[in-house]
Amino acid sequence: MNEPQVDQSPRGLLKEAQRVVVKIGSSSLTAQDGHLDVAALRGLVDVIAARHAEGKHVVLVTSGAIAAGFGPLGLGSRPKDLATAQATAAVGQGLLVAQYTEAFAAHGVRVGQVLLTAEDTVRRGHYRNAQRSLERLLDLGVVPIVNENDAVATDKLRFGDNDRLAALVSHLVHADLMILLTDVDGLYDGPPTRPGAKRIREVRSPADIEHVEVTSSGSAVGTGGMITKLESVSIATASGIPVVLTLASNVAGALAGDEVGTFFAVTGKSSSRRRLWLQYAAKARGRLVLDDGAVRAVLGGTASLLPAGITAVEGSFESDDPVELVDPSGRVVARGLVSYDSTEIPELLGRSTGELRDVLGEGYDRAVVHRDYLVLVRRGRRSS
Numbered sequence: 001m002n003e004p005q006v007d008q009s010p011r012g013l014l015k016e017a018q019r020v021v022v023k024i025g026s027s028s029l030t031a032q033d034g035h036l037d038v039a040a041l042r043g044l045v046d047v048i049a050a051r052h053a054e055g056k057h058v059v060l061v062t063s064g065a066i067a068a069g070f071g072p073l074g075l076g077s078r079p080k081d082l083a084t085a086q087a088t089a090a091v092g093q094g095l096l097v098a099q100y101t102e103a104f105a106a107h108g109v110r111v112g113q114v115l116l117t118a119e120d121t122v123r124r125g126h127y128r129n130a131q132r133s134l135e136r137l138l139d140l141g142v143v144p145i146v147n148e149n150d151a152v153a154t155d156k157l158r159f160g161d162n163d164r165l166a167a168l169v170s171h172l173v174h175a176d177l178m179i180l181l182t183d184v185d186g187l188y189d190g191p192p193t194r195p196g197a198k199r200i201r202e203v204r205s206p207a208d209i210e211h212v213e214v215t216s217s218g219s220a221v222g223t224g225g226m227i228t229k230l231e232s233v234s235i236a237t238a239s240g241i242p243v244v245l246t247l248a249s250n251v252a253g254a255l256a257g258d259e260v261g262t263f264f265a266v267t268g269k270s271s272s273r274r275r276l277w278l279q280y281a282a283k284a285r286g287r288l289v290l291d292d293g294a295v296r297a298v299l300g301g302t303a304s305l306l307p308a309g310i311t312a313v314e315g316s317f318e319s320d321d322p323v324e325l326v327d328p329s330g331r332v333v334a335r336g337l338v339s340y341d342s343t344e345i346p347e348l349l350g351r352s353t354g355e356l357r358d359v360l361g362e363g364y365d366r367a368v369v370h371r372d373y374l375v376l377v378r379r380g381r382r383s384s
């Protein structure tokens with residue numbers, strides 16, 4: 001008997017993905033009046049339940065807590081200030097999960113709520129807990145329903161959007177596909193409202209879309225717009241996970257490998273969580289200004305940052321905090337974990353390691369940022 005043929009094209013292989021992270025944004029779960037669109041939620045659940053019935057793992061990263069919460073709280077519209085948004089999300093999250101619980105129960109599928117902060121997905125010590133509970137939920141045949149822990153995420157550390165959270169969750173569970181569902185059918189070659197803007201069907205490398213203009217404003221209710229989606233895509237694809245970005249109503253087609261939305265091919269292999277955290281989640285506590293020689297050394301990718309190449313230190317931080325490394329014009333070239341407190345660095349500036357050892361003693365000849373704790377920052381894309 002002949003073996004069934006497997007479509008070996010990059011899109012064709014998506015049908016075979018064993019573990020998928022599906023992220024649905026606020027824009028796709030919100031009705032015209034701003035409230036939760038229960039019909040849209042049920043439509044998504046029908047498709048995910050069908051995939052689940054094939055024995056495949058699905059993790060759902062869903063926004064919608066704020067949309068579900070402001071009506072019951074008696075607020076006329078989606079709150080703008082952080083404290084009210086957090087309170088609204090706390091009320092809405094329970095209602096949102098109740099809707100998912102009911103919709104999945106109609107298919108005989110159980111769900112489990114997992115609320116994460118950015119740090120939980122990448123900080124050593126935090127991510128293992130998140131990883132263990134997600135793995136166990138999947139083993140038990142449960143569909144994990146993930147959202148950012150809005151009520152406790154602090155202003156400094158919160159994502160606000162769920163795009164980057166979805167990529168970090170994909171990395172955490174070793175997904176072999178991530179699907180970003182939104183209110184446009186993929187990445188367009190300019191803002192989709194602009195006449196003549198066209199959908200880009202496939203992106204093979206970041207260079208393909210360097211020229212594409214994207215905005216952060218997005219829809220009326222979404223957060224982050226296309227900018228955070230492309231950041232999410234770059235985390236996932238650089239970690240070896242392909243992405244399809246498409247309209248929420250195309251989710252079945254995306255899972256089947258149809259030519260919907262934009263397909264982003266992988267660009268790298270799995271990278272360490274510490275690097276992902278430094279690159280995408282860590283908030284810098286200060287800046288080190290580098291001279292041209294140090295910039296060249298750091299951009300070379302193999303050198304640590306030594307005190308001799310630093311001309312100034314800005315901000316107040318402690319050893320092991322994330323800092324930005326900037327060139328003489330102030331452009332950020334890298335991020336890293338610093339090995340001195342900000343108060344210690346001024347007396348090290350411009351001195352060679354030998355001199356520091358002689359004057360200040362053993363230990364002061366160490367790098368200010370070791371290369372293992374340093375990631376280069378790509379040039380920012382054009383945005384409007």
Ligand SMILES: Nc1ncnc2c1ncn2[C@@H]1O[C@H](COP(=O)(O)OP(=O)(O)O)[C@@H](O)[C@H]1O
Nearest residue numbers: 025026027182188214215218219222223225226
């Ligand atoms: N080049 C682009 N291609 C596609 N969409 C874009 C582009 N630039 C900006 N956008 C906007 O991004 C929005 C989606 O982001 P967002 O509102 O945050 O949605 P979500 O709630 O699904 O995360 C779209 O409505 C669109 O207006």
Ligand SMILES: N[C@@H](CCC(=O)OP(=O)(O)O)C(=O)O
Nearest residue numbers: 025026063064065066162223
């Ligand atoms: N976490 C919040 C807001 C997240 C949000 O709007 O993000 P996104 O849908 O990615 O633009 C919520 O559940 O309402």
